[in-house]
Amino acid sequence: QTKWDLPAAYPATNFHTENLQQFANDVDKATGGKLKITVHANASLFKANEIKRAVQSGQAAIGEFLMVNAENENPIYGADGIPFLATSYAESKKLAAAQKPFVDKLLAAQGMKLLYTVAWPPQGIYVNKEIQSVADMRGLKWRAYSPATAKIAELIGAVPVTIQAAELTQALATGVVNSYMSSGSTGYDSKTYESIKYWYDTQAWLPKNAIIVNQKAFDALDKATQEAVLKAAKDAEVRGNKISEEKNDWYKKALADKGMKIMKPSPKLVADMKQVGAIMQADWLKKAGPDGKALIDAFNKK
Amino acid sequence: MVAQSVLRELGVRTGAVNDVVAWFCAAASFFAMAHAFKHGDFVRVTLLLESVSPKVRRVLEIACLFIGAVAVGYLAYWANRFTYDSWRFNEVAQGLLPLPIWIPQASFALGSILLFVAIVDELIIVLRGGRPTFVVAVEERHAHGDFSSDV
Amino acid sequence: MDILLVGGLLLVIMMVLLSGGVWIAMTLAICGWVGQAFFTNTSPGNNLFSSFWESNASWELAALPLFIWMGEILFRSKLSEEMFEGLRPWLNRVPGRLMHTTILGCGIFGSVSGSSAATCATISKVALPELLKRGYSEKITLGSLATAGTLGILIPPSITMVVYAVAADASIIRIFLAGFLPGFLLMALFSGYIIWWSLRHPDQVPPPDPPTTFAEKIRLSGNLIPCTVLIIFIVWVLIAGWATATECAAYGVVGSLALAWWSKSLTWQTFWDGLMGTTRTSCMIMFILAGASFLTKTMAFTGIPRELALWVESMHLSPYMLIMVLTVVYLILGTALDGISMIVLTSAVVLPMIQKAGFDLVWFGIFIVLLVEIAEVTPPVGFNLFVLQNMTGKDSNTIAKASIPFFACLVVAIVLITVFPQIVTVLPDLVMGKEK
Ligand code: NA
Numbered sequence: 001q002t003k004w005d006l007p008a009a010y011p012a013t014n015f016h017t018e019n020l021q022q023f024a025n026d027v028d029k030a031t032g033g034k035l036k037i038t039v040h041a042n043a044s045l046f047k048a049n050e051i052k053r054a055v056q057s058g059q060a061a062i063g064e065f066l067m068v069n070a071e072n073e074n075p076i077y078g079a080d081g082i083p084f085l086a087t088s089y090a091e092s093k094k095l096a097a098a099q100k101p102f103v104d105k106l107l108a109a110q111g112m113k114l115l116y117t118v119a120w121p122p123q124g125i126y127v128n129k130e131i132q133s134v135a136d137m138r139g140l141k142w143r144a145y146s147p148a149t150a151k152i153a154e155l156i157g158a159v160p161v162t163i164q165a166a167e168l169t170q171a172l173a174t175g176v177v178n179s180y181m182s183s184g185s186t187g188y189d190s191k192t193y194e195s196i197k198y199w200y201d202t203q204a205w206l207p208k209n210a211i212i213v214n215q216k217a218f219d220a221l222d223k224a225t226q227e228a229v230l231k232a233a234k235d236a237e238v239r240g241n242k243i244s245e246e247k248n249d250w251y252k253k254a255l256a257d258k259g260m261k262i263m264k265p266s267p268k269l270v271a272d273m274k275q276v277g278a279i280m281q282a283d284w285l286k287k288a289g290p291d292g293k294a295l296i297d298a299f300n301k302k
Numbered sequence: 303m304v305a306q307s308v309l310r311e312l313g314v315r316t317g318a319v320n321d322v323v324a325w326f327c328a329a330a331s332f333f334a335m336a337h338a339f340k341h342g343d344f345v346r347v348t349l350l351l352e353s354v355s356p357k358v359r360r361v362l363e364i365a366c367l368f369i370g371a372v373a374v375g376y377l378a379y380w381a382n383r384f385t386y387d388s389w390r391f392n393e394v395a396q397g398l399l400p401l402p403i404w405i406p407q408a409s410f411a412l413g414s415i416l417l418f419v420a421i422v423d424e425l426i427i428v429l430r431g432g433r434p435t436f437v438v439a440v441e442e443r444h445a446h447g448d449f450s451s452d453v
Numbered sequence: 454m455d456i457l458l459v460g461g462l463l464l465v466i467m468m469v470l471l472s473g474g475v476w477i478a479m480t481l482a483i484c485g486w487v488g489q490a491f492f493t494n495t496s497p498g499n500n501l502f503s504s505f506w507e508s509n510a511s512w513e514l515a516a517l518p519l520f521i522w523m524g525e526i527l528f529r530s531k532l533s534e535e536m537f538e539g540l541r542p543w544l545n546r547v548p549g550r551l552m553h554t555t556i557l558g559c560g561i562f563g564s565v566s567g568s569s570a571a572t573c574a575t576i577s578k579v580a581l582p583e584l585l586k587r588g589y590s591e592k593i594t595l596g597s598l599a600t601a602g603t604l605g606i607l608i609p610p611s612i613t614m615v616v617y618a619v620a621a622d623a624s625i626i627r628i629f630l631a632g633f634l635p636g637f638l639l640m641a642l643f644s645g646y647i648i649w650w651s652l653r654h655p656d657q658v659p660p661p662d663p664p665t666t667f668a669e670k671i672r673l674s675g676n677l678i679p680c681t682v683l684i685i686f687i688v689w690v691l692i693a694g695w696a697t698a699t700e701c702a703a704y705g706v707v708g709s710l711a712l713a714w715w716s717k718s719l720t721w722q723t724f725w726d727g728l729m730g731t732t733r734t735s736c737m738i739m740f741i742l743a744g745a746s747f748l749t750k751t752m753a754f755t756g757i758p759r760e761l762a763l764w765v766e767s768m769h770l771s772p773y774m775l776i777m778v779l780t781v782v783y784l785i786l787g788t789a790l791d792g793i794s795m796i797v798l799t800s801a802v803v804l805p806m807i808q809k810a811g812f813d814l815v816w817f818g819i820f821i822v823l824l825v826e827i828a829e830v831t832p833p834v835g836f837n838l839f840v841l842q843n844m845t846g847k848d849s850n851t852i853a854k855a856s857i858p859f860f861a862c863l864v865v866a867i868v869l870i871t872v873f874p875q876i877v878t879v880l881p882d883l884v885m886g887k888e889k
């Protein structure tokens with residue numbers, strides 16, 4: 001019998017974590033208990049930004065990380081964080097397929113293997129006033145929590161404020177920040193609706209969690225168990241993305257119930273934001289080099 | 303060193319301040335490990351040590367220092383190895399400041415070596431029949447009525 | 454091997470190393486290593502580094518050295534002298550008179566300092582000679598100083614709370630806010646006891662100072678201004694919430710520096726001493742936290758806490774029973790351990806259990822801080838006892854005995870917050886909204 005520990009960064013009740021647990025149960029059942037995976041939710045085993053390294057060095061056999069978080073290491077990981085490149089679940093699926101061979105290559109070089117990815121709900125803009133265009137967003141106190149969100153702040157002329165996830169609710173309540181970009185689930189979990197009344201459903205991008213496994217740990221399994229893991233991973237990917245889509249609708253409704261106005265962005269705002277996206281895509285291409293270009297081409301072709 | 307974080311706090315806030323402050327505090331504490339150890343700031347239960355005869359106490363001190371030296375030697379070895387791996391894998395910090403992670407980690411690698419040296423030094427002092435610096439330092443400090451280091 | 458047996462083995466190793474005098478941080482790490490090397494298939498060396506790195510290079514922890522520094526600066530300033538002068542004229546008519554300066558002084562200093570020993574030492578430095586000179590009962594004075602000094606960690610800011618928040622992954626600000634009301638409650642209990650005692654022993658309370666005119670009172674109270682400004686500043690920053698805990702600490706440091714400079718007690722020497730002391734103290738705490746974080750990883754990999762929680766669950770203890778048992782365990786631990794070690798040693802095992810039993814982590818934080826306060830005044834190891842032993846030359850057992858009535862007040866406070874958890878939760882809920 002083999003035991004794997006799976007560090008995950010999100011709370012046990014998050015749909016990603018629930019999906020991981022289901023995956024672990026599936027593997028357990030399919031292998032007749034030969035491979036037991038223990039999910040350690042809420043960054044209880046390793047912190048979010050240590051998980052990838054922990055899998056690489058064999059501290060944990062398997063783990064889940066948010067791919068865009070690794071974009072400093074290689075821009076390829078950040079492809080699903082380019083605003084307005086893939087803006088729906090269908091396109092996100094296409095992008096995942098285009099991204100996969102490149103991610104596989106990067107991970108293989110570090111002794112890891114990609115099992116599957118699941119998208120987060122699409123990112124919208126939380127803001128404390130009605131906005132018609134990017135010009136209305138100048139001077140907003142904008143939460144920047146990643147290189148991409150900091151860059152957006154710069155491009156739209158907002159003031160970037162760095163706030164840790166744990167301090168977001170308080171920062172919103174006291175007006176330290178009055179706008180940020182995230183999915184409906186973040187806004188719901190952090191009670192953004194108590195202080196901010198508008199959410200613009202821009203569907204800017206759908207970041208993905210990747211579930212990776214240490215190659216050595218994987219190779220140490222017998223053939224049948226390997227097959228079972230891959231099969232369960234495939235199911236988990238389909239299931240996870242489906243739940244994600246359902247959750248997206250559920251969160252939008254839940255936010256509306258809490259008094260938040262779910263806004264459809266005006267054509268002008270969309271056009272402006274697309275421009276922001278184009279600049280960021282160009283920047284990204286410059287950083288990502290030929291691999292990046294091949295990735296985008298593969299995405300556009302299909 | 304802490305002063306700098308305060309100055310940053312009051313000055314213009316740039317995006318990566320949090321990471322830098324965190325690394326900075328960590329680096330300061332890593333470098334200070336050896337100093338704090340020698341100064342007697344590392345807490346331990348001295349109940350038994352203080353109730354036994356000086357001879358037994360010396361034996362116990364030697365045992366503790368030996369265990370400490372092995373443990374910290376192990377720590378120093380892995381700290382350097384991990385940092386070396388970070389450099390080899392070209393690992394970059396996540397977050398707003400894409401700094402190679404081995405640079406801040408090196409502070410820990412170095413600090414752990416210093417601590418190892420300090421413990422071995424104490425071990426030698428005690429083996430030669432002396433009293434450990436950290437015991438003397440605490441006695442002196444408390445004799446002056448300075449309890450500021452005790453939480 | 455049965456998992457609980459592994460847990461027992463680790464516990465034995467820990468006991469042996471700790472009592473033998475091995476440094477606490479190293480003991481924690483060694484136990485963690487034994488657990489990982491022999492009972493899991495992860496790589497302990499890499500995990501050891503990760504633990505140090507994760508637990509120390511974190512933004513939340515940056516508040517710790519700042520709060521420590523703030524205390525160091527104030528400890529070396531003339532703040533306590535000023536406070537005593539300012540409080541004196543107002544307490545002449547209250548039963549117990551100047552004895553209340555110990556409680557009030559510790560309460561006030563506790564709202565700017567995060568350490569119990571520093572609070573005790575700072576207030577004792579001034580109050581002890583003044584009170585004994587005037588002929589107040591030595592027993593009550595010592596007891597109240599030793600115990601009221603622990604208000605330093607219950608009333609925010611508090612280094613102990615920062616450590617707990619990091620260990621429990623809870624919001625620092627929330628726990629800080631939760632500390633205010635229990636702090637006031639405890640002060641009221643202490644003062645209540647002093648009043649009750651004074652009414653019963655009128656012969657042992659010296660006559661009042663010569664009465665002062667109202668104008669004189671106001672003039673003397675001017676001494677309280679700098680400290681009041683600093684407190685209002687910190688409390689306001691916390692409640693208005695326009696700064697995070699770390700920023701709040703940074704502003705506190707600047708405020709204390711300004712205050713020390715204003716009272717002309719800031720020299721290069723004290724500045725430097727304070728800075729060095731801070732570095733060493735925070736280094737010590739971070740080293741312990743790292744060791745504990747490594748042990749926590751072992752716990753997660755082996756699944757010991759989960760098994761233990763199941764085991765406790767299988768005994769069907771009621772929540773109150775669980776709290777009773779934990780209180781006894783912590784009281785015993787507290788006799789020999791310092792507060793921070795107590796928290797980090799137990800958090801990996803106890804916190805999952807507490808959450809499973811349906812207790813709020815913020816509430817449990819205050820509960821554990823109250824127990825740490827008790828630990829500070831229980832022999833043989835209690836920092837406040839050491840402080841007073843050093844200042845008076847009295848044996849620490851004598852001081853501990855003098856503390857017994859106040860110790861009882863602490864126990865009453867624990868019972869009260871257990872029966873009425875709202876005392877703890879109402880303020881954070883009010884300011885930050887209910888937790889999800
Ligand atoms: Na305090």
Ligand code: NA
Nearest residue numbers: 787788828834
């Ligand atoms: Na004690």
